[in-house]
Amino acid sequence: MLPHSDAQDARAVSTCAWCHREIYAGSEVKRIDDSAEFVHAGFREDCAEKYAAERVYDRSGIIDENGDVI
Numbered sequence: 043m044l045p046h047s048d049a050q051d052a053r054a055v056s057t058c059a060w061c062h063r064e065i066y067a068g069s070e071v072k073r074i075d076d077s078a079e080f081v082h083a084g085f086r087e088d089c090a091e092k093y094a095a096e097r098v099y100d101r102s103g104i105i106d107e108n109g110d111v112i
């Protein structure tokens with residue numbers, strides 16, 4: 043048999059709404075308010091930040107004198 047990690051031994055309880063990888067029991071997560079889905083939020087996992095940024099912001103850059111983001 044192949045060796046396996048602790049992560050693979052843990053039970054997957056959900057799937058991340060951002061990266062679509064499994065979320066295991068014991069993982070740090072954030073729950074999304076309007077869908078009750080979960081995203082990874084642990085150390086070195088930025089799924090929560092990326093998911094939130096995509097949902098909240100539609101432009102990113104420098105605003106000009108007309109209020110346009112360029």
Ligand SMILES: [Zn+2]
Pocket residue numbers: 058059060061062063081082089
């Ligand atoms: Zn994720």
